[in-house]
Amino acid sequence: xxxxxxxxxxxxxxxxxxxxxxxxxxxxxxxxxxxxxxxxxxxxxxxxxxxxxxxxxxxxxxxxxxxxxxxxxxxxxxxxxxxxxxxxxxxxxxxxxxxxxxxxxxxxxxxxxxxxxxxxxxxxxxxxxxxxxxxxxxxxxxxxxxxxxxxxxxxxxxxxxxxxxxxxxxxxxxxxxxxxxxxxxxxxxxxxxxxxxxxxxxxxxxxxxxxxxxxxxxxxxxxxxxxxxxxxxxxxxxxxxxxxxxxxxxxxxxxxxxxxxxxxxxxxxxxxxxxxxxxxxxxxxxxxxxxxxxxxxxxxxxxxxxxxxxxxxxxxxxxxxxxxxxxxxx
Numbered sequence: 001x002x003x004x005x006x007x008x009x010x011x012x013x014x015x016x017x018x019x020x021x022x023x024x025x026x027x028x029x030x031x032x033x034x035x036x037x038x039x040x041x042x043x044x045x046x047x048x049x050x051x052x053x054x055x056x057x058x059x060x061x062x063x064x065x066x067x068x069x070x071x072x073x074x075x076x077x078x079x080x081x082x083x084x085x086x087x088x089x090x091x092x093x094x095x096x097x098x099x100x101x102x103x104x105x106x107x108x109x110x111x112x113x114x115x116x117x118x119x120x121x122x123x124x125x126x127x128x129x130x131x132x133x134x135x136x137x138x139x140x141x142x143x144x145x146x147x148x149x150x151x152x153x154x155x156x157x158x159x160x161x162x163x164x165x166x167x168x169x170x171x172x173x174x175x176x177x178x179x180x181x182x183x184x185x186x187x188x189x190x191x192x193x194x195x196x197x198x199x200x201x202x203x204x205x206x207x208x209x210x211x212x213x214x215x216x217x218x219x220x221x222x223x224x225x226x227x228x229x230x231x232x233x234x235x236x237x238x239x240x241x242x243x244x245x246x247x248x249x250x251x252x253x254x255x256x257x258x259x260x261x262x263x264x265x266x267x268x269x270x271x272x273x274x275x276x277x278x279x280x281x282x283x284x285x286x287x288x289x290x291x292x293x294x295x296x297x298x299x300x301x302x303x304x305x306x307x308x309x310x311x312x313x314x315x316x317x318x319x320x321x322x323x324x325x326x327x328x329x330x
Contacts, residue, residue, distance in 0.1 A: 027286070035301075037276065053295075055067070055094060056288075065306060079304065088119070092276070093120055116217045121141045129151075138217050147250040165241060166188075167188070214231040218261070
């Protein structure tokens with residue numbers, strides 16, 4: 001399997017061609033290996049569709065639009081166009097999460113196109129909304145280095161479950177001792193009117209979405225009682241604010257398996273693992289060494305690429321988008 005350094009060497013070797021810009025070299029190598037992964041996914045003529053959804057949140061944190069948002073729908077529409085839905089979809093996810101409404105809408109769109117025949121592949125990280133997308137799939141494929149994250153919603157960076165827990169604690173303490181009002185009033189007055197209700201609604205919305213998606217797809221073949229029980233167990237674990245101790249907690253294969261999720265180890269097939277991780281390294285190099293901060297791309301080389309100063313849409317397989325040179329202060 002080519003490692004991180006090997007992929008960089010391959011990109012640099014391609015870049016020696018004076019006609020290939022820095023970003024063009026990364027595109028060529030990435031699409032070459034993405035095609036190889038597609039070819040492995042089935043018998044000739046019946047290979048599964050592949051869409052890679054990559055955010056540069058690790059190398060370019062803080063950029064507006066790096067999270068899951070409604071603009072991503074344009075990228076997915078572009079990537080889905082001309083794909084044959086009867087061959088299903090392998091969705092490669094690398095994202096910090098993002099807007100809940102956009103996440104719900106993306107899942108709805110993909111399921112309208114591919115039904116329940118969607119597998120999530122997690123080479124490294126799919127947090128929050130990325131975890132919600134993965135839970136909507138029929139199966140999650142991940143390596144020992146991969147992780148999902150909690151799905152407890154955040155309102156302006158404030159954990160909804162934490163606010164609910166704080167109000168519950170305040171109520172219990174004040175009920176026992178009225179003098180505690182003087183302590184809690186300074187804490188609770190920081191929240192605006194109706195904020196607790198917003199937190200409760202957001203929490204219920206996220207929990208209900210994940211539960212319904214699990215029951216509708218991943219657990220659909222289980223007996224009704226077991227299907228509902230298993231879905232509730234998973235949701236309880238993924239939304240457990242006290243147990244997870246933070247929205248950024250990394251949850252790995254063994255714990256996800258123990259929750260009841262249908263997760264398959266990437267290591268079960270050496271060839272498949274090699275190709276998935278090679279593709280992953282390609283995307284990480286593209287995000288680190290070019291101006292791109294988000295890429296939505298299918299196995300045909302059709303890509304929607306968000307740039308730090310503009311964006312490129314590459315609708316023709318094999319087209320090499322020009323490198324955008326960062327301006328001073330960018």
